[in-house]
Amino acid sequence: MTLTLTKEKLVEIYMKMLEIRFFEEKVFELYAQNLVPGTIHLYAGEEAVAVGVCGNLRKDDYITSTHRGHGHCIAKGAELKRVMAEILGKKTGYCKGKGGSMHIADFSIGMLGATAVVGAGIPIAVGAGLSIKLRDTDQVAACFFGEGASNQGTFHESINMAAIWKLPVIFVCENNLYAMGTRQSRVMAIKNVADRATAYGIPGEVVDGNDVLAVYEAAQKAVETARKGEGPTLIECKTYRHKGHSRIDLAKYRPKEEVEEWLAKDPIKRFKEKLLQTNTLVEAEIQQIEKEVSAEIEEAVKFAMESPYPAPEEASEDVYA
Amino acid sequence: MTLTLTKEKLVEIYMKMLEIRFFEEKVFELYAQNLVPGTIHLYAGEEAVAVGVCGNLRKDDYITSTHRGHGHCIAKGAELKRVMAEILGKKTGYCKGKGGSMHIADFSIGMLGATAVVGAGIPIAVGAGLSIKLRDTDQVAACFFGEGASNQGTFHESINMAAIWKLPVIFVCENNLYAMGTRQSRVMAIKNVADRATAYGIPGEVVDGNDVLAVYEAAQKAVETARKGEGPTLIECKTYRHKGHSRIDLAKYRPKEEVEEWLAKDPIKRFKEKLLQTNTLVEAEIQQIEKEVSAEIEEAVKFAMESPYPAPEEASEDVYA
Amino acid sequence: MRKISYREALREALREEMRRDPTVFLLGEDVGRYWGGAFKVTEGLAEEFGDERVRDTPISESAIIGAAVGAAITGMRPVAEIMFGDLTALAMDQIANQAAKIHYMFGGQVKVPLVIRTPFGAGVNIAAHHSQSLEAWFMHVPGLYVAVPSTPYDAKGLLKTAIRGSNPVFFCEHKLLYPIEGEVPEEEYMVPFGIADIKREGADVTVVATLYMVHKALNAAEELEGEGISVEVVDPRTLAPLDKQAIIKSVKKTGRIIIVNEDCKTAGVSAEIAAVVAEEAIDYLDAPIKRVAEPDTPIPFSPPLEQYVIPDEKAIINAVKEVV
Amino acid sequence: MRKISYREALREALREEMRRDPTVFLLGEDVGRYWGGAFKVTEGLAEEFGDERVRDTPISESAIIGAAVGAAITGMRPVAEIMFGDLTALAMDQIANQAAKIHYMFGGQVKVPLVIRTPFGAGVNIAAHHSQSLEAWFMHVPGLYVAVPSTPYDAKGLLKTAIRGSNPVFFCEHKLLYPIEGEVPEEEYMVPFGIADIKREGADVTVVATLYMVHKALNAAEELEGEGISVEVVDPRTLAPLDKQAIIKSVKKTGRIIIVNEDCKTAGVSAEIAAVVAEEAIDYLDAPIKRVAEPDTPIPFSPPLEQYVIPDEKAIINAVKEVV
């Protein structure tokens, strides 16, 4: 973890991570109070990945996301209140309540949407990359997916396609060790998803996904490569989700020691310590940031809670453009 | 090319290759005379692959095949006349005329059938491997597919599955450099399909697919590994099809020099020369074999030509078992 | 008679068949000991039969079905689970082009004794990728059987028939049915394919319904009874084979038919049933055929939106009243 | 007026739209300069527009459609080709769950101007994996439009409409139609979606037919004319949106309807059309609705078997005679 970035950037990174964490804690709380319909897949614990990657992206760059997408939205710059409103099924949400937690999108910031079909976002990111190439801009597309998704056929077809056409796509595998109750070692005979890059002739890199600056640096390199038209990179971020997979999953399939070990590696805690140790920030500044973020979240919740549900008949709208 | 096999085995291998070649030449001839309905994908030029692999298989071992499947059938031991009859759409064909050239199967010899959906046979072979494991026998399953098929999602999902469960499957990629008019280099950023094995933690090997003994040896090792329960191998055989992709394709997308270079590496010619050079066989024996095989093919054609078509109403049979 | 849930009934069928026949095995994502299936249908089975026969897979729907096909044609009887019905789209080639056609393409040489279990249906706010009802796709594929049990009794009996059969069976479940309880005998029984069940007898209108909609149709019938309208509820139980005769017989009696299915209306299950009646029993009709189905929209997330698109008792009652 | 083939008409539509709009591009297996598409529809286009805009892909159906979706939502207008309609099964998730639902799921934020071209149909002895007609699957997916042109004129006009539209279009072609010639004006025109075309006027029986079956229906009508039976042939041209009014109007005139489609009968296109008539126009019917379709079998290889399952003029004539 080196600190070559400006203080402003470092604060921005810290804030975004905190936003995601507090946001997810709040979603969990609301869920427990039965205020969130359906299911939720929390990003808490994996903040360094989305923030480290999106920290390198411009507003006009693209991302595609997954069922575990709140963090991606926030990291790319979505408004908290409209994310929260969508999760609560409100009309003011990004998708007018049609999408919910698993299908948030904000095209105004290049967030091309979350798909709940594991692996289905990967070729879509490739298509965004192809579009960039055909339109001849210097945008890039980042594509998030889990290690579980890396066993889907789409992973293979998509990365191969991006490789042969040298598309500006950054494939970001969030390896949180589990796909629901399934440990990676039971569904993959190799340790690193990044090693699969050799099958496509592109660079593959493993990074500590709980070290936001490590992720930032790896993504920076990949984004530069992509912008220069030198093709895609596969980055595997080793991380861990703090909660169960979804809803009320207690994640009993995870050994207690493993959970503790990873909790100790909490990306936010680690980054905070670094910021303090290096005197980038002092405790008071940290507290100030936490307060600000808390307030933001409260505001988002308030907005979402007070927003109306869509009218039932709106279900018939937006089938065709 | 070393000759450690018995003369009997060598002759068997030579004969099988010749059977395939003469068979395909005859099919081409019949096609030109408008006697073959539909389309055909000839195996001529690739004989060393099917024969080298199947030479290691027992009758109760399995194979799955492709649109280019005549060679696989014959190498696994199918009756020429029933293969030919199927290709001509006759009732005496393996599938009673329902399948045709792209869908031949002979379950009595473990030939689990050809699928015309590129890549679709790969998971089916994995299923056969799983079945072997669950039934606890020492059979193996070999799975043939092209380099084009190796860009399908099923390739990825299937090999991964076989790898994690250590299934007795031999994945045989017939890399004939083209998928229809598409050269491998335009759809794959790596040279060797076998290198993809690293993505699954299994051995991958490149062999000269026009050297039947090289294929034989690679397959032998893979089959032994599989029979011992030590899991799958990916073998890539570099080869070339002599004719166009299908039907009347003149294959103008292939440089003339390339075609000539490969024709010079004809696997049958090479093997014959080897047999002669090493005095394994003398010219007269070769001629005798050629005569025998020719006669066999003529008989198969006669059988197929004289066989009746199925009655139209038979189309309604065999939908359900 | 004892009552058990639809979920337990399915599990019993699996357990009994696995005990009876060592070639029966399960595979799917998280069907094993760590999760027991997303809807807990397979819970406890790995503990009894081991991880080999209750096999967790990678997230590879296409290879799950492909592997099941390969196992089925080499002596096993796989029961594959696809976690959500919407995800069968990923395995459509293996289901429709391979599993369903192998017996035919290869001239009847081999059987494909394969069951694909999957839950359909909306109602739990999990939006467009986890809520569809896609039975019609599979009904349109010759070579497949399609089962649609609405009760614990039917679920158990049909699943046992599916597992013992010689053909690929696309076995549809419904998320909201899993907790529903019903009578299931202790002793063994099977429910044959192609035999509809009259879930309620009536004289004025025939309502054909499947899966969770059977229960809504029964509620509607109960309410209509109070208003003096006698509704016959016919549950086909399998869509392929479809018990046309039972439907036509009921129409001959009532002269009126409402078809209720949870899928999108256009080109859905109810279209086929309507077409059968229009072809074979139109002379017995005293009123237009009516379909009650989801409107042609993806399933939205927000509760008021979702409730709007799912066919309910009111829609059934209105349809009935329009024809009597 | 000049006559050109269906294949040329499609190619003209592609060429004109690519010239007009630089965001239009083609992708698919062997659509480029080395092959020009398995059925030669895109022949010559790579030479004019370059390999970037006429893009050969790996054999990766799922990623082809996925990439097309990604391009469509970021400013391009992709026209993807799937070499054979049967192979759309491999891309079903990207077609039905992604392309079709993105506009809806994301609350209308983005349009998905994507065309998927693919040939359906039997008749050239290429068996079960290359001969199906699967339009009904796509008709059942809200968010998709489904075009089914039967003539060069319709093919060109509908494809131009598809490319300029804002929605994903599943564009069905038919192998046997490619060489068929018909009148196509030199000047530009479009064929709107959702407007059926009366391919032949008649008074006694309505025959609704699509794709290649339109031609068989016209042949049958010609023959029946000689026997004094006047047949009206209605070609919906798009299945979604479906011009119900045109069908119903014709039924009101003739009182009889035969629906002819090349897909397997059960839960096929003709089921939906039959259901619409049974719901909305049953009182105008003087006879049962009849469907002429493939029997519920995979497509067999051998010529006599294949001919047996493809609906022909005789089947149409027989059906007509049964109702008049």
Ligand SMILES: Cc1ncc(C[n+]2csc(CCOP(=O)(O)OP(=O)(O)O)c2C)c(N)n1
């Ligand atoms: C194609 C598909 N298969 C299965 C599911 C059910 N499912 C939802 S999330 C999930 C696990 C995904 O694991 P991974 O890709 O590692 O992402 P993570 O949840 O760990 O972030 C599964 C199996 C799905 N939504 N889509």
Ligand SMILES: Cc1ncc(C[n+]2csc(CCOP(=O)(O)OP(=O)(O)O)c2C)c(N)n1
């Ligand atoms: C899934 C699928 N996509 C496309 C096709 C059309 N097609 C038939 S053979 C072929 C090329 C296959 O190439 P390869 O796998 O290298 O095998 P080869 O023909 O060279 O033996 C294609 C594209 C198909 N049958 N199935």
Ligand SMILES: [Mg+2]
């Ligand atoms: Mg994971």
Ligand SMILES: [Mg+2]
């Ligand atoms: Mg090839």
